[in-house]
Amino acid sequence: MTATPGTSDAPDPIEAMAERVARRPGWVFAPTLWGLVEQRASATPDATMLTDENGRSMSFARYRERAEAVAAGLHHRHGVGEQTPVSWELPTWLESFVLVAALARLSARQNPIIPIYREREVGFAVDQTSASLLVVPSVWRGFDYAQMAGSIARSSEGTKVLVCDHSLPESDVRTLPPPPSNPHSAAEAPVRWVFYTSGTTADPKGAQHTDPSVLASALAMSECLDLVSSDVAGLVFPFTHIGGIGWLMATLVSGCLVVITEAFDPAATPRLLAEHDVTLAGSGTPFHMAYLAAQRREAEVPGPPDRPIFPKVRAFPGGGAPKPPQLHRDLKAEIGGVGIVSGYGLTESPIVSMATCSDPDDKLADTEGRATPGVTFKVVALDGTVSGPGREGELRVKGPQLMRGYLDSSLDEEAFDEEGFFKTGDLGVIDAEGFVVVTGRLKDVIIRHGENISAKEVEDLVYQHPSVADVAVVGVPDARTGERACAVIALRPEADSLDLERLREFLEAKGLRTQAVPEQLLIVESVPRNPAGKILKHRLREQLVADDGAQSEKKGEPRER
DSSP: OEESOOOTTOOOHHHHHHHHHHTSTTOOOOSSHHHHHHHHHHHSTTSEEEEOTTSOEEEHHHHHHHHHHHHHHHHHHHOOOTTOEEEEOOOSOHHHHHHHHHHHHTTOEEEEOOTTOOHHHHHHHHHHHTOSEEEEOSEETTEEHHHHHHHHHHHSTTOEEEEOSSOOOOOOGGGOOOOOOOOSSGGGOOEEEEEEOOOSSSSOOEEEEEHHHHHHHHHHHHHHTTOOTTOEEEEOSOTTSHHHHHHHHHHHHHOOEEEEOSSOOTTHHHHHHHHTTOSEEOSOHHHHHHHHHHHHHHHTSSSSSSOOSSTTOOBEEEOSSOOOHHHHHHHHHHTOTTOEEEEEEETTEEEEEEOOTTSOHHHHHHOOOEEOTTOEEEEEOTTSOBOOTTOOEEEEEEOTTOOSEESSGGGHHHHBOTTSOEEEEEEEEEOTTOBEEEEEETTOEEEETTEEEEHHHHHHHHTTSTTEEEEEEEEEEETTTEEEEEEEEEEOTTOOOOOHHHHHHHHHHTTOOGGGSOSEEEEESSOOBOTTSOBOHHHHHHHHHHHHHHHHHHHTSOOOO
8 A cells, every 4th residue: 555655746855845844934944954053043043942951051043153163173173074974972962963063064974873882883883984083972871982982993994083071172163164055956965964773683774864854854743743933842862863863953943942861861851851841742652651650750749639740741752663552641641732643764764654733532542643745655465465555564665754775785675675665674554544553563573373463462452551661572482382472561660560360361351362462471670672762672582582591401401381
């Protein structure tokens, strides 16, 4: 099935985006990041753009000024210019935002790296991008980034290291080269970004993006959330994620305020957002769970009843990982707003679908919205045929936010089909109204006795149990059944213990077929997730397989169930 089909006479994405922005009062447009910086600084120079947990803030005009000064410093002291490859791995600081704009002013090709990555992943990215400069903090959260960067630089030809601890080099802006020119079309826009996928089972993959491709996703999100200059949005995931750059572009387009924190804290971050009267509390399942937990802690404090922690919240933007529908209902009922307004996308093609604040409640709970402007979906069944409405298959996409291809072009043949659609690897359904439902991963189907079990289907039901705070359902090799399903559960703080029998009874009462009920239960303190909120199932699977092996060795016989 396809949704929002494209046509051969469709306008260029840049032209189409400009027309859409023109219909929104107070919004500005430019097809480059630096162009947006200049447009917004001219439109609302004194408005506050960013504020952090330390009380520091920056206006749009000051942002432009700092970025130009840093651009001059990078140009004169480190030789950064047009298409210079720069890798940088910084926390979500004001300086990180300034660095991005400075590199955009110089037309550099930048590679933001999520701060959890260490020498293997960072070294791989630096080597593959041929980075001439690697920007890192000295020591942050107990890890010595400067030492790591020095080790990488010594083994990478031509890479220099710049250590940044809330400071960046500045110089005289009068000697800067001319600012970047606007591309005539999206197809002619140069690659300005390389974002790496998580690389959890193999080497990371570097997705190449242009300013217009990242802007296409940012603009789609801004429209779906009805962003206005009075909005206050919480950016609580790593800024180096492609979604962080998307939020930067969104605040430049709309003029809204973004509240940032260098690292998410389940107790402190909700208080920070509450202090600033957040209207959009993002940005994914683990963060939304933390807000809900904070609201429930607040409800236990003596005082007026029904006191929401975010009294002005309009919505809870979501993405990065599938949401349990019950979480949407709980947030809406206990804190307020319309609930979770989630989008679906990948590093290779962000925000290809998204809900809107005006969608029906059942669509907000159960779907990832409709295709965003210019996006075409195709659903392909496992036998290779194109599926119709309501039929499950692999989601494949085309659209203005689709990457140019991987930096390692040998990966492209497998990544795209013969019609140029990107193979997401996600299973999903598009209903008759065009709403997208992500049902799991192609590789996240547990095959037990030859029957396919959707891990997400089971997870959504387990999450409804009153004792469950978070859950992952993982397939584990089994000598008798081929695979068995293990429910890995983090309990709510006030919950009693949960055993497998009680879980089975709960799921069967919810109507889950007996064959899909998990055969194993593991209680953990927290379910491991990456910074984007995706569950690290490979880590859980490795742990469970290792535990199986240890028990088999202890018994001296194969482990069966």
